[in-house]
Amino acid sequence: MIREQATDKRSPKTVRYEADLIVVGGGLSGTCCAITASRAGIRVVLVQDRPVLGGNSSSEVRLWVLGATSHMGNNNRWAREGGFIDELLLENLYRNPEGNPLIFDTIILEKVVNEPNITLLLNTAVYEVEKSDAETITGLKAFCSQNSTAYELVAPLFCDASGDGVVAFQAGAAFRMGAESSEEFGEKFAPTAEYGELLGHSLYFYSKDTGKPVRFVPPSYALQDITQIPRYRRFNTKEFGCQLWWIEYGGRLDTVHDTETIKWELWKVVYGVWNHIKNSGQFPEAETMTLEWVGQIPGKRESRRFEGDYILKQQDVVEQRTHPDAVAFGGWSLDLHPADGVFSEKPGCNQWHSKGLYQIPYRSFYSRNIKNLFIAGRIISASHVAFASSRVMGTSAYGGQAVGMAAVLCAQDGLLPRDLTEPNRMKKLQQELLKTGQHIPGLHLHDESDLTHQATLSASSELILNELPPDGPIIPLTSAAAQMLPLPAGRVPGMTVWVSADQPTTLTVELRRSSKPDNHTPDVTLRTLTLPLQKGKQDVELDFDTVLDEPGYVFVTFPKNEHIRLQYSALRVTGVLSVFNKINAAVSNFGKQEPTEDIGVDAFEFWTPERRPKGQNLALKIDSGIALFGVENLRNGIQRPTNQPNAYVADPADPNPTITLSWPSVQRIGRVELFFDGDFDHPLETVIMTHPETEVPFCVRGYILCNDRKERIFQESDNHQTRNTIRFEQPVETRSLTIHLKAMNGPVPAALMEVRCYTE
Incomplete structure (x- = not known):
């Protein structure tokens, strides 16, 4: 029994935590920041x-995770984010291909609680910032309502990944809210006042079929007149959850302090929509359906954006400008929404894509006036227009990882965030990120401590791509199709395709490539062939008589012709892909991007892959073959296809x-890093959209490591991850390391993107 005498007042139980880094905000950006930092050896408190x-x-909001891949609806090939967010998405694919948001919750939580360097505080809100001077935070005060405990959180470094910037705001960090004028940064896509300055919040609902009649009596606050929603005819019984992302509101309110008001309006809309579906009589199939779940908190898009030493702008996105301090990339469209949201007469979004990935500089990830404060997530230093791209969760998580590693380097050397902009320190940060699988466009990893660079590499075989054999389906050319092929500089080899025509016609074939080496937008036509066809099946030889001045991907394109069928191949290969000029309305891809006025974006065609099990390669015979899949790719410092496959393929x-790997003398190997092909072209949406497999078929499932005595020193039989780290209890002394690629997760040739070896 506990009994206390009456007193004037009491203070709550208080617990003090000291760490190297305090991360506030447990969304994907904060979580990825915390895990990246903790795995690199520093102590982290993660406050959510x-x-x-x-x-x-999370299951509270249920929005799918997306980033540069954009539902595979843009021209960003192999663009899914790497590092820890890749690990998380692949684990979700393995356990949760059905897209259950509750399972995704468990996967994220498991990853965090398994990290010994992370102290996790859930249900804990920061309410006060303590400072030693105008520029320096010394501690935070927080309170958990569930255990009635106050926390004092002390560290030399802080990261605000809270979405609204609760720490940065209280600390006095410079911020912006709303849209800049087009004159401020020269952004031609800057919205007008009529379009609005802020993106609103969204609230989702799930339904299910019970198999028996279910009635619905709407609450009194439900929207009564569904025609107040101009797009109400789009509602149906099949779409639910974040497929209805456009149930949005609040863009003309204060999206921080008016969130509860916005939530109530969204509740009115959701229950009004369900009343319409259930009781309007227009949806008889809804008789047995019930409302299973409605969000209790809205998903926020935009509020404050905090100023760093650099403000990301529209031109950075569209022109793909390079930065000496690049630490992350983006690739989602410039995606602005009307401020009136679901009540707007305008389309629900206004997306304009760039031709490829863009770099995000480190200077956008810390406050310009609070010297020990990192910022991550949607609050990074960006204009309203650039934010329209950088705000999405995959990109936000990626930036969080960069912050996590930056915090490690600061903690190790007693530095502040701005100190890392010194060129040598920045190079170290970039290299440390690359080691974790954090692809940074234009940068290569070169680690002098990696023993692979002193080794001689050999393999039992190497793929020479002479043919994509004609053993797949025969598909009508009802949409333009293209085969992407990596080629070295020099003469384009001759090719043969297998074609069937239902009448005499003409086959047009264009050889294209991208105007930028690492892009995958086929905006340059090198050669056009016009070839007569007879009725029936025939082999067609393609001689492009073209010389490439630099290596890169070419697109062998076949414009639409409904009288022609093309033979496809069952063979799928790392770094080889077919694409199609089709429509993906979900990301405003209607085959070609054509701005009707000068808004500072490019006009170009979209050539995108089909999702598996579709998307087979076109069958081709390639004279002299393509020899770009050798073992030297394993140490070229790139872990995904860019302008080349960058992979060893057997x-x-x-x-x-x-x-x-062979060395002239005995080496002591304490750790081996292997990077497999996790198919960075697949977006791996976390909810609603199901996936055709639980493991990426290009990924090696089973492998064995042997020493120079052919003794087995490690074995893995159930891998589904891109990155595998093997640590030996005692260093292995050997003159060679042999990697046997024993089993794949699909019927594709074995592939490995990178191998690195370390003494510890």
Whole structure:
């Protein structure tokens, strides 16, 4: 029994935590920041004011995670974010291909609680910032309503990933809210006052079929007149959750302090929509359906954006400007929404894509006037227009990882965030990020401590791509199709395709490439062939008589012709892909981007892949073959296809693909890093959209490591991750390391993107 005498007042139980880094906000950006930092060896406190992690991707909101891949609806190939967010998405694919948001909650939580360097505080809200001077935060005060405990959180470094910038705001960090004029940064897509200055919040609902009649009596606050929603005819019984992202409101209010008001309006809309579906009589199939879940908190898009030493702008996105301090990338469209949201007469979004990925500079990830404060997530230093792209969760998570590693370097050397902009320190940060799988466009990893660079590499076989055999489906050319092929500089080899025509016609074939080496927008036509066809099946030889002045991907394109069918191949290969000029309305892809006025974006065609199990390669015979899949790719410092496959790929006929690293003297190997092909082209949406497999078929499932005595020193039989880190209890002394690629997760040739070896 506890009994206390009456007193004037009491203070709550108070717990003090000291750490190297305090991260406020447990969305994907804060979580990825915390895990990246903790795995690199520093102590982290992760503070989340909700009962679950994941922010807008959690079961409380249920938005799918997307980034530069944009539902595979743009021209950003192999563009899914790497590092820890890749690990998280692949784990979700393995456990949760159905897209259950509750399962995704458990996966994120498990990753965090398994980190010994992270102290996790859920249901804990920061309410006060303590400072030693105008520029320096010394501590935070927070309170958990569930255990009635106050926390004092002390560290030399802080990261605000809270979405609204609760720490940065209280600390006095410079910020912006709303849209800049076009004159301020020369952004031609800057919205007018009529379009609005802020993106609103959204609230989702889930429904299910019970198999028996269910009635619905709407609450009194439900929207009574569905025609107040100009797009109300789009509602149906099949779409639910974040497919209805356009149930949005609040862009003309204060999206920080008016959130409760916005939530109530969204509740009115959601229950009004369901009343319309259930009781209007227009949806008889809804008789047995019930409302299973409605969000209790809205998903926020925009509020404050805090100023760093650099403000990301529209031109950075569209022109793909390079930065010496690039630490992350983006690739989502410039995606602005009307401020009136669901009540607007305008389309729900206004998306304009760039031709490829763009770099995000480190200077956008810390406050310009609070010297020990990092910023991550949607609050980074960006204009309203650039924010329209950088705000999405995949990109936000990626930036969070960059902050996590930056905090590690600061903690190790007693530095402040701005100190890392010194060129040598920035190079170190970039290299440390690359080691974790954090692809940064234009940068290569070169780690002098990696023993692979002193080794001789050999393999049991190497793919020479002479043919994509004609053993797949025969598909009508009802949409333009293209085969992407990596080629070295020099003469384009001759090719043969297999074609069937239902009448005499003409086959047009264009050889295209991108105007930028690492882009995958085929905006340059090198050669056009016009070839007569007879009725029936025939082999067609393609001689482009073209010389490439630099290596890169070419697109062998076939414009639409409904009288022609093309033969496809069942063979799928790392770094080889077919694309199609089709429509993906979900990301404003209607085959070609054509701005009707000068808004500072480019006009170009979209050439996008089909999702598996579709999307087979076109069948081709390639004279002299393509020899770009050798073992030297394993140490070229790039872990995904860019302008080349950047992968070792074995000959498909090799029964035991094997890679050997040999040294002239005995080496002590304490750690091995392997990077497999996790198919960075697949976006791996976390909810609603199901996936055709639980493991990426290009990823090696089973492998064995052997020493120079052919002794097995490590074995893995159930891998589904891109990055594998093998740590030996005792360093292995050997003159060679042999990697046997024993099993794949699909019927594709064995592939490996990178191998690195370290003494510890």
